[in-house]
Amino acid sequence: MSSYNEYFAGRRDEHLNELKEWLSIPSISALSEHKPDVNAAARWLADALTRAGMEKVEVHETKGHPIVYAEHLKAPGRPTVLIYGHYDVQPVDPLHLWTTPPFEPDVRDGKIFARGATDDKGQLFLHVKAVEAILRQEGELPVNLKFCVEGEEEVSGESLPAFLEANREKLKTDAVIISDSSLLEPGKPSICTGLRGLCSLEVTVTTAKTDLHSGLYGGAVPNALHALVALLDTLHDDQGRVAVEGFYEGVPVLSELEKADLASYNPDEKKLAADLGLDALYGEEGYSFTERTGARPTLELNGVWGGFQGEGTKTVIPKEAHAKITCRLVGAQDPQATLDRIESHLRKHIQPGAKLRIVQGEKALAFTCDPSDPMLQLAADAYEEVYGARAVFTKDGGSIPVVATFARVLEAPVVMMGFGLPDENLHAPDEHFSLDNLDKGLLTIVNYLHKVGQGASK
Incomplete structure (x- = not known):
């Protein structure tokens, strides 16, 4: 990976400037007056994918906002990986609580501040630049690759589910990769295997x-x-x-293994209550905080x-x-x-x-997947080699309906490889993304794609 360390270090300013350009587009999907901006963000992504070396780059118009699709299918006999993300962002209110304007990206304290920095432009940008790096360094990808990116995630739009149903064969894949989540804390990566x-x-x-x-x-x-x-x-x-x-x-009844996994990252409940300004936590008797919020x-x-x-x-x-x-x-x-x-x-x-x-x-279905799936295990390995800590398999209390839709329609494991942090103010003023995770995220994705390709050739 040393050559990629040098590659990304030498282009860090260039990449940051590109990311700033994308973040400056106010692609707020919930506000009709920003529809031209949402379209502009989709076109920007399509151009970036083209520059990265992806092929068949398409912007599909829908009744809502566009879906961007791209593919690079030149690795016969190797697995296919589909990368999902979204380029739309939340509204910025209350504006007066932002330290700097939300669509004027600012780098300070080792972070980039802007609406969409961590949710989800910044995390999706990692995949674009990782793919670009592999193609520039090696001339070919270790896997077959597809991108499917929407502009309605923040409004629970209906365009993507319909697109998936109508394009099952086109989108067929061995794994769906989503970077729209976070590490447990700095230096402690996680892979979510369940969403409520x-x-x-x-x-x-x-x-x-x-x-x-x-x-x-x-x-x-x-x-x-x-x-x-x-x-x-x-x-x-x-x-x-x-x-x-x-x-x-x-x-489902929690198995002893699941209980042990959940216990491995259960917080100090007394401290958590104090941090929240509470005298005590409350919930279903007989379950820990992590069990209550992730598995019940x-x-x-x-x-x-x-x-x-x-x-x-x-x-x-x-x-x-x-x-x-x-x-x-x-x-x-x-x-x-x-x-x-x-x-x-x-x-x-x-x-x-x-x-x-x-x-x-x-109405949205819950999502769950088997952490023993090779695609998830390889992701945990990739994290460990870059972060020095193997990813923990977690269950998240939130709901991302499209995850279950991908798993059901494409019948493929979903690997949730997040690079954000829980305190990066997604949906709130001063949203930001850690530049340390930007650097490590690029290397982790490159590492993962190589592991998937090598795993198929053994």
């Missing part, structure tokens, strides 16, 4: 046709807020378990409101109250079945005199 699924619903409780005077009617008519609070309280038992019948169907399902209240909320007192009995609920799902839990079970539970427990309106929302 998601489902959501909004609940509205209504009572009388109008708010009522609490002196004239209090104690004699249903109160929408009382009814809602009582209803929500039925969703969990005293041990922190979800009390909805059938909710845990499809939840949840049902959370995300918002509850209703009645008078202004200054002072207003003695009314509110006619309606609302709640937003989301669930994180694991294993084989079915999002639609889960929503139906929650709705059935709520309708069964609503107070007499109160009416219930439920609107079901988003």
Whole structure:
């Protein structure tokens, strides 16, 4: 790898300037006024892939934002690797909390600051430059390679799933590589082997046709807020378990090996609570923090409101109250079945005199993969040779629906090789990306692609 150390060191400023150019494009997919910028970011990526030596570089228009595809298929008999990422970014609000403007990339303290620096332009940029380096140094790639990059990840767009379904043969691969996650901490790489699924619903409780005077009617008519609070309280038992019948169907029992893996990176829970300003953590009894957040399902209240909320007192009995609920799902839990079970539970427990309106929302399947898969093991080896520490296999509490979609549609292992850090302010002001991980990420990707190619030739 010494020749690649020299190669990347000699081009670091050049690469940083290119990355700054891409980061300066405000490709905010959620805001319609930035559609031209999203298109510009897609074109910039297509040009970068062409310069890197990729072939058949295509920008596919969709009903939403473009999908960029490229391929380099000149390694007969070798595995095929598909790299996924996204070039769209989150909105920048609140703008006044940024130290420097979000689309004027700034390097300071060993980091590059800009919206999209770590999520996901910076991490995706590593793959473009790693491929370019191999082709310039060796003239050929050790594997067959494809890129499939979207511009709707931050808005949970529908274009990519439809594109995958329609192009199964074109996108056929032996592994999908995604760099849109983080190390556990500096110097401690990780590979995520599980992501929780998601489902959501909004609940509205209504009572009388109008708010009522609490002196004239209090104690004699249903109160929408009382009814809602009582209803929500039925969703969990005293041990922190979800009390909805059938909710845990499809939840796998953790093996001793899985428990040991999760325990290997479980934080000091007392310290974590103190860092969060809490007296204690809380959750399903019998499970650690890491088990609760990575391997167990949840049902959370995300918002509850209703009645008078202004200054002072207003003695009314509110006619309606609302709640937003989301669930994180694991294993084989079915999002639609889960929503139906929650709705059935709520309708069964609503107070007499109160009416219930439920609107079901988003649905996403959980993702899980086998850490013993050779493609994941080679990734852990590649990390170890660059970082000096072998990657830990983790389960992430978040949800990235497209990961499960790739695994299902392409029937290939998904290798989540993240190079960000947990504290890099993704989605927040002063988002940044560590230049140390930029340097090491390039070497790790080069190392991994060679290992995959060499593994096939043994």
